[in-house]
Amino acid sequence: MAEFKKVKRSENYSAWYNNLVEQADLAQHSAVKGCMVIKPYGYAIWEKMQAELDRRFKETGHQNAYFPLFVPKSLFEAEEKNAEGFAKECAIVTHYRLKTDPDRPGKLMVDPEAKLEEELIVRPTSEAIIWNTYRDWIQSYRDLPILINQWANVVRWEMRTRLFLRTAEFLWQEGHTAHATKEEALAETKQMLEVYADFAENIMAVPVVKGVKTENERFAGADETFCIEGLMQDGKALQMGTSHFLGQNFAKAFDVKFVSKENVKDYVWATSWGVSTRLMGALIMSHSDDEGLVLPPKLAPIQVVIVPITGKKEDEKALVLDKAREYFTALKAKGILVKLDDRDNMSPGYKFADYELKGVPLRIAIGPRDVAAGNVELARRDTKTKEIISAENLPETISNLLEEIQNSIYNKALEYRNSHIHTVNNWDEFMDAIENKTGFVSAHWDGTGETEEKIKDLSKATIRCVPLNNLQEDGVCVLTGKPSTQRVLFAKAY
RNA sequence: CGGGGUGUAGCGUAGCCUGGUAUCGCGCCACAUUUGGGAUGUGGAGGUCGUAGGUUCGAAUCCUGCCACCCCGACCA
Numbered sequence: 001m002a003e004f005k006k007v008k009r010s011e012n013y014s015a016w017y018n019n020l021v022e023q024a025d026l027a028q029h030s031a032v033k034g035c036m037v038i039k040p041y042g043y044a045i046w047e048k049m050q051a052e053l054d055r056r057f058k059e060t061g062h063q064n065a066y067f068p069l070f071v072p073k074s075l076f077e078a079e080e081k082n083a084e085g086f087a088k089e090c091a092i093v094t095h096y097r098l099k100t101d102p103d104r105p106g107k108l109m110v111d112p113e114a115k116l117e118e119e120l121i122v123r124p125t126s127e128a129i130i131w132n133t134y135r136d137w138i139q140s141y142r143d144l145p146i147l148i149n150q151w152a153n154v155v156r157w158e159m160r161t162r163l164f165l166r167t168a169e170f171l172w173q174e175g176h177t178a179h180a181t182k183e184e185a186l187a188e189t190k191q192m193l194e195v196y197a198d199f200a201e202n203i204m205a206v207p208v209v210k211g212v213k214t215e216n217e218r219f220a221g222a223d224e225t226f227c228i229e230g231l232m233q234d235g236k237a238l239q240m241g242t243s244h245f246l247g248q249n250f251a252k253a254f255d256v257k258f259v260s261k262e263n264v265k266d267y268v269w270a271t272s273w274g275v276s277t278r279l280m281g282a283l284i285m286s287h288s289d290d291e292g293l294v295l296p297p298k299l300a301p302i303q304v305v306i307v308p309i310t311g312k313k314e315d316e317k318a319l320v321l322d323k324a325r326e327y328f329t330a331l332k333a334k335g336i337l338v339k340l341d342d343r344d345n346m347s348p349g350y351k352f353a354d355y356e357l358k359g360v361p362l363r364i365a366i367g368p369r370d371v372a373a374g375n376v377e378l379a380r381r382d383t384k385t386k387e388i389i390s391a392e393n394l395p396e397t398i399s400n401l402l403e404e405i406q407n408s409i410y411n412k413a414l415e416y417r418n419s420h421i422h423t424v425n426n427w428d429e430f431m432d433a434i435e436n437k438t439g440f441v442s443a444h445w446d447g448t449g450e451t452e453e454k455i456k457d458l459s460k461a462t463i464r465c466v467p468l469n470n471l472q473e474d475g476v477c478v479l480t481g482k483p484s485t486q487r488v489l490f491a492k493a494y
Numbered sequence: 495c496g497g498g499g500u501g502u503a504g505c506g507u508a509g510c511c512u513g514g515u516a517u518c519g520c521g522c523c524a525c526a527u528u529u530g531g532g533a534u535g536u537g538g539a540g541g542u543c544g545u546a547g548g549u550u551c552g553a554a555u556c557c558u559g560c561c562a563c564c565c566c567g568a569c570c571a
Contacts, residue, residue, distance in 0.1 A: 015564075029563070089570075125571095159495065159569060166570070219571095239571060278571055309530050317529095349531035367530055377530075494571090 008290055013234040014162075017285060021163045024293045024357050026280065034161040034168030041358065042280065044301035046171070049279060050151065052203050052298070053173060056195045062147045062175060069153075070120035071129045079253035082127060085220020089157040091122040122155045127221060127246070127272055130176045131254040138178060138268055140259050145188070146178040164281035165238075165494055172276035178268045180258060182247075185269035186224075189245040192273040193226045196241040204279065205296035205410035206230050206286045207417045208240060209440070209489060211465025216449050219272075223247035229464045229489070231417045232285040235438025237464045237491035240282050246270035281494075286413050287382070293359030294382050296409050297402040303337040304398055305355045309348050309367035316368045323371045327364065327394055334395035336402070356381060361405050362398060382409050423487070430478045430490075434461045440491045444484035446477035455479055461490040 007019040021027050026042030038046065054064070070093060077083040097114035101107045123129065130148075137143060155169050175192060179185040193210055200208045208228035218225040222244035230240045251257070251267035258268055287294040297303050308324040310317040324340055331338040339360075341351055348365065355363055363386075365377040376394065379386035382405055389397065420439025424430045433441045445451060445463065456462050458479075470486045477484050 012565090018564080031562090033562075154571095156570070158571095160567095170571075172571080242571070274571075276571055311530095312528070344529080347529055347531080347533050349529090349533085351532085353532045365530070369530075 009233065009288075016290075017281075018163060020284060020288055020292060024359065026284070026293075027163050029163070032168075034158060036163050036167050038171075038277070041301065045283070045295070045299055046277060046280060048299045048301065049199075049203070050173075053195075053199055053275065054149075054151075056199060057149045057173075057175065060147075060191060060195060062149045062177075064150060065148045066150050066152070067126050067129050067133065069123060071123050071126070073119045073121055075128045075132050075254075076121045078128060078132075079221050079250050081249070082125075082221030082253075086124045086156070090124055091155045091157055093120040093122065123152075124154055124156045125272075125274075126150065126152070126154070126174055127176065127250055127270075128254075131250040131256060131270070134176075134178055134268070135254050135256045138256055138258050141180045141261055144178055144180045144258060144268065145184065147175075147188075148177065149173055149175040162281075162494075164277055164284070166278070170276050170278065172274050174272060174274040177271045178251075178256070179271070180260065180266075180269070182269050185247075185271050186245055189224070189226055189243045189271045189273070192271070193228065193241075193243040196243065196273070196275060197228050199275075200228055200230065200240055200279075200282075201410065203296070203298045204283050204286070205298075205406060205413060206240070206282055207410065207414040209465060209467055211467045211470075211489065213242075213465055214449070214452060214463045214488075216452055217463065219244045221246060221249055222272075223249065226468075227465055229440075229491075230282050230286065231420055231439055231491070232282070232494070233288075233416065234285070235420060235492075237440065237489075237493040238278070238282050238285070239464070239493065240279060241273070241275040243273035244271060246272060287409055288359065291353075291384070292357030294409065295359035295361060297361045297406045300359065300361050301337065302339045302355075302358070302360045303402055304331060304339070304362040304364060305351075305360050306331075306338065306340045306364045306366065307348055307351045307355075308340070308342055309365055310344070311368045319371050320366060320368055324366050327366070327376070327391065330395050331398060334399055336395065336398055352379075361402060364398075380405060382412075421489070424478060425475070427478050430455075431459060434459045434490065434492065438492075440464065440489045442487045442489055443478045444475035444486075445488050445490075446480050446482035446484055451477060451479050451482075455490070459490075459492075461492050464489045464491050464493060 007016045009016040025039050027036045027038045030037045094116055095110050095114045096116060097111040098108040099111040101109040134146060137146065151173050153169055153171050158166050158168055161167050177188050179188060197208050197210050200206045208230050210228055213225040213227055219242060224245040226243045227239055228241045230238045232238055248267040248269060250270050256268045257265050259265055283299065284293060306324050306328055308320045310320050321342060324342065328338055328340040352363065359381060361381050363379040370376050374391050375388050376391050377386055378389050421442055422433040422437050422439060423442045424433050430441060430443055441461065452463055466488045472486050475484050476482065
């Protein structure tokens with residue numbers, strides 16, 4: 001096991017992040033540009049996220065299905081705005097065969113004879129292939145709604161990538177629903193936004209702002225994009241999930257119509273919504289520290305680790321190990337994800353540091369002294385505190401503490417987020433907040449894309465969202481001084 | 495994709511300027527002693543020096559192309 005190379009969060013945030021991802025065994029760079037290998041420990045966390053999300057999707061009536069990786073170019077270009085939005089980051093399959101290279105023995109070349117009649121686009125998102133399919137599925141209002149989700153990989157050929165936050169290939173889920181009415185589709189869009197927000201806050205312990213994107217930031221092909229925005233520990237915002245109201249755009253592009261109860265033909269209303277492995281990045285950046293990862297108990301692959309500290313005497317050693325196994329069994333029976341690390345070639349100190357690096361929420365150390373006294377030493381990862389407690393009712397104690405840690409991590413992140421929302425009323429205050437205070441800046445904006453662009457050029461900050469249920473108040477735009485009816489949230493973002 | 499930097503064992507590095515087949519630490523394997531915050535000793539294994547060419551009797555070292563990563567921009571979930 002590698003020694004943790006210390007990189008301080010305060011000194012170089014992005015080096016700290018990269019180092020942490022690699023040292024904690026979450027992921028590593030691969031031989032493919034911009035693509036990562038997600039390692040077992042990292043994937044275990046992703047699987048827990050998937051399980052929680054999948055359960056919520058099913059509870060809200062969705063079913064999983066799977067659509068192809070490839071989208072024929074003619075389908076891809078059907079919805080023009082969507083196609084245009086993604087065009088410059090697409091991987092394209094043009095051939096279907098290799099052959100041996102006559103000039104370079106043992107090497108392969110693309111067989112020019114094997115050119116595809118029509119290029120295939122590796123999906124950057126699946127609206128096109130899915131809506132082309134939905135046309136076959138929908139005839140009457142009785143076929144609606146269609147509530148489908150798929151777990152998939154997509155490819156967006158990014159110029160600059162970062163582990164989990166932006167990779168050329170990433171894993172995600174994309175929900176694609178079809179509805180008979182605009183109201184129903186809008187309700188679905190908002191429902192899924194709530195599902196995401198609930199997941200982010202209660203499972204990931206990351207507070208989020210729910211809001212609406214401006215036209216500039218909207219998903220290509222959507223009439224309205226809702227989002228959840230998180231704030232990372234370096235004061236930059238991260239878009240953690242989006243839910244799009246697609247109107248009838250895709251129905252029109254793919255000619256998907258239905259006959260209503262009144263025997264009237266109309267285009268179908270659509271939504272799509274997704275979250276990706278980027279959430280792993282959000283999780284890491286929201287809670288972790290210089291010692292390594294800090295995981296909320298609800299996503300920790302290991303919630304409690306038991307480290308036996310065996311003495312030199314054989315009989316003592318046996319006693320300690322027996323006790324450790326007893327606690328292990330009791331905790332496991334309670335449904336707690338517990339690991340007993342009885343490797344005898346590692347010192348306790350090494351194990352302590354290693355589980356801290358991996359973000360295991362609780363650590364139980366047990367040695368001869370504790371066995372004799374009926375105690376254990378209990379250490380919390382999030383607060384780095386430890387105490388000797390009685391081992392009586394241990395499963396109960398641990399179970400309660402895990403819950404407390406989950407809340408405590410959330411509250412800490414919430415406090416950080418709330419203390420980093422700065423309300424400003426003029427341009428000097430705006431720039432000062434963006435440059436020096438970091439975080440979200442709540443400011444009046446005149447509502448034009450032009451001003452939004454200008455502010456982005458001047459400050460590198462973008463409008464993250466117009467918060468839902470936003471307070472309506474008269475004010476003037478921080479840049480142009482034109483009238484405004486509400487504040488929006490600006491931030492530098494990932 | 496533009497500017498700057500880096501690439502030597504699983505990880506971190508020395509050597510490069512001034513060419514002669516590579517240094518040290520951690521980790522790994524064996525044995526022994528250890529175990530309450532990253533153990534110690536002894537012995538051992540591990541290297542196409544990112545990659546492809548070029549210069550040279552000889553290249554980690556000099557030259558060129560390419561690749562990957564990091565930092566700063568532009569683009570984005």
